Amino acid sequence: MPAASPQPRRPRAGSRRDEAARLAVLHAADDLLVEHGFGALTVEAIARRAGVAKQTIYRWWPSKVEILLDTLIEDSDKRLPVPTERPTAESIRGYLGDFARFLTDDPAGKVLLALIAEAQHDPHTAKSFHTRYLGPRRDQERDMLARAIDAGEVSPRLGLDATIDALVGPIVYCALTGSSIPRDLADTLAEGLLRPRSN
Amino acid sequence: MPAASPQPRRPRAGSRRDEAARLAVLHAADDLLVEHGFGALTVEAIARRAGVAKQTIYRWWPSKVEILLDTLIEDSDKRLPVPTERPTAESIRGYLGDFARFLTDDPAGKVLLALIAEAQHDPHTAKSFHTRYLGPRRDQERDMLARAIDAGEVSPRLGLDATIDALVGPIVYCALTGSSIPRDLADTLAEGLLRPRSN
DNA sequence: TTGTATGGACGCAACGGTGCGTCTACTCTA
DNA sequence: TAGAGTAGACGCACCGTTGCGTCCATACAA
Missing domain, CATH: 1.10.357.10 (Tetracycline Repressor, domain 2)
Incomplete structure (x- = not known):
């Protein structure tokens, strides 16, 4: 198993929404669900896998659903x-x-x-x-x-x-x-x- | 695999399982599920509703499922x-x-x-x-x-x-x-x- | 028959762990 | 300066577990 490599450093974001971060979150959620099931899917795990701060997730999505x-x-x-x-x-x-x-x-x-x-x-x-x-x-x-x-x-x-x-x-x-x-x-x-x- | 259990010299000592408690737990779980949904169903809530200690539940069931x-x-x-x-x-x-x-x-x-x-x-x-x-x-x-x-x-x-x-x-x-x-x-x-x- | 020892079932209370959703403090760029 | 980002601490709820004291049905000895 590929052991959750944090994504390569993205350039620091400006004052617009970071599309790379959005996609990283989407893909991380998808991957984690397939790999470990919904039961193991947590916001913190998504953040870790996507290489994104938890707050960034909560800023744009109300829940993992x-x-x-x-x-x-x-x-x-x-x-x-x-x-x-x-x-x-x-x-x-x-x-x-x-x-x-x-x-x-x-x-x-x-x-x-x-x-x-x-x-x-x-x-x-x-x-x-x-x-x-x-x-x-x-x-x-x-x-x-x-x-x-x-x-x-x-x-x-x-x-x-x-x-x-x-x-x-x-x-x-x-x-x-x-x-x-x-x-x-x-x-x-x-x-x-x-x-x-x-x- | 359980190494030499001490000989059960008194095979029939101790209290029996409390059937009323068993039924109370079953009904409490059922009621809570119908009333508040699976999301709100916790072992502690079942214990509260059934008027039973949490331990009594874990003693007999491995999980709420x-x-x-x-x-x-x-x-x-x-x-x-x-x-x-x-x-x-x-x-x-x-x-x-x-x-x-x-x-x-x-x-x-x-x-x-x-x-x-x-x-x-x-x-x-x-x-x-x-x-x-x-x-x-x-x-x-x-x-x-x-x-x-x-x-x-x-x-x-x-x-x-x-x-x-x-x-x-x-x-x-x-x-x-x-x-x-x-x-x-x-x-x-x-x-x-x-x-x-x-x- | 009676008294006592046994040991399982139970209630109460607290533990360390984990994820939640919020919050603060700071950085960086347009 | 404002908006988007990172890092990480916070209080909360529930998890599953453990220790302890009580209760009580049974088994057995007096």
């Missing part, structure tokens, strides 16, 4: 975009597969799981997590699904939100319980829940 | 039994509906959600939670499903575990994200995933 939210939002916008442009059944299946891989393979997936968890423990986290992450993302997913319905690509058995919960839920649940996600899970879910009632 | 596990196991065995005796599609649908109500309405449902969450944060919790709760319950659920398949009642599109994850996942996910669980969710999931591939 908001730090994680910042990293999650940036990473998932970048690496797990919602395909709202091509409203096809195939793109929805693709998104579900990407989501499963994001959760299991991407460091940001661990952040998402940790925030889902922390939201159960703390109401402030729950509120912020919904407002800043879950809500906006759900809006995009709803849009994706609604367009596919309009295009006649799919015809789900449930309402918009319930359908998304039914598709995403099992994937998240597998990740939460640490069981591996079967290859055909996403596709079978889509088949079972997006097809028109053929009978 | 184990206290919650004890309450969860007792409550869910009692109030959410897995219907393994009548292997019908209907009993499975009924179980899913009961499970949804358990999660949203029963205090023990909150305990379950809190433990799922805490298992993300702490590896010890994860291990104990799987060994003592998730594993045994999954065995029963697998049994329930396998019997229904043998009886020709259902013919799922996925493997045993994946099917259970696909049925239970959305319900848990709704509860975790605080969204209400649609009335027809359980039934539609069962229809979409347990029916034989009719086409």
